[in-house]
Amino acid sequence: MSRRKLDARQFAPEILPYLLVNLCQRAAALGVPPVRLCAGLGVDLAELKRGVLVSNRQAWRMIRRALQLSGRADLGFEVGVGQDLASFGLLGQVMAVASTLDEAITLGVRFHPAGGALLDIEARSDSAGITVELRPRLRDPQVVMFLLEEFLASVLELFRRELMQPLRLQALELSYPPPAHSERYAQILGCMPQFNAGRNAFFIHATALKQPLPKSNPALFETLKDQLEQHARQGVLDTVAAVKRLLGRGAAAPQSVAQLAQALDLSARTLRRRLEEADTSFRALHNQVRAEQAQALLEQGVTVAEAGRRLGFSDIRTFRRAFKRWQGQSPSEVRKPG
Structure with a gap:
């Protein structure tokens, strides 16, 4: 078993x-x-x-x-x-x-x-x-x-x-x-x-x-509530950091909000709420992580085709378009010769 x-x-x-x-x-x-x-x-x-x-x-x-x-x-x-x-x-x-x-x-x-x-x-x-x-x-x-x-x-x-x-x-x-x-x-x-x-x-x-x-006591309530929100904000930032760590696992990374929530031992609803409080989303963080990984690979001299393959793109043209959307530059402009 x-x-x-x-x-x-x-x-x-x-x-x-x-x-x-x-x-x-x-x-x-x-x-x-x-x-x-x-x-x-x-x-x-x-x-x-x-x-x-x-x-x-x-x-x-x-x-x-x-x-x-x-x-x-x-x-x-x-x-x-x-x-x-x-x-x-x-x-x-x-x-x-x-x-x-x-x-x-x-x-x-x-x-x-x-x-x-x-x-x-x-x-x-x-x-x-x-x-x-x-x-x-x-x-x-x-x-x-x-x-x-x-x-x-x-x-x-x-x-x-x-x-x-x-x-x-x-x-x-x-x-x-x-x-x-x-x-x-x-x-x-x-x-x-x-x-x-x-x-x-x-x-x-x-x-x-x-x-x-x-x-x-409305005045005291607002003062103390501000302190609570500061503590909660740190918790939200911790959640975002945990999400990015999981999404950075390559092929083993969660591919949906449901899978990500399960990996964090949260309900999908709670995870979405925490990401909303951080003004982000699963898709935004997923794209951010992939953009950072692509940038690192290209700066190491990895070919555009190989970088796309490692990030799960089967079509190099799709990878080029995605990278341009993420970073505002083409992969060839970022890549350092190996």
């Missing part, structure tokens, strides 16, 4: 450690020393508190270990209900001074990586309200349940305690079967989920979204 190829993104240190700090603290209260959770991960609690970035894999390993050592299948709820504004970093501060529930939720979805989320989050709005879909990045059912329980409990706690505006879910769908502690869902989340659903998502009615938030 073929083994599933490991995704390099799972190993990239890109996750803010807010959740893991809270996990260590809650596990300690349950009798599990943080040193046991961190053993072999290359990071300790002191480093996590300083904000050292971790990978998805490191986070998943710590969560699995905490579930096993604590013996608490509902550990996600235990961690989530104990969080405060600091647990969301800069994102929590911005949400706290938003004008309305809608503004806070929309901002939270857009900038969810800044809160250390280990889920991919997307939202769709219409006249009825907003549907927020939560997409786990792995298949381990225990870790998936932990992540969803922790996220839902912590977000509802944030709105209840810090934003002083309870968040009421009109509907909640979860992809897994009812766990043994299913009664806690209604107690903590305020509604009973539809288990064994085809997705993980919740819905909030439009009337609730219009509710004003008591700590609203």
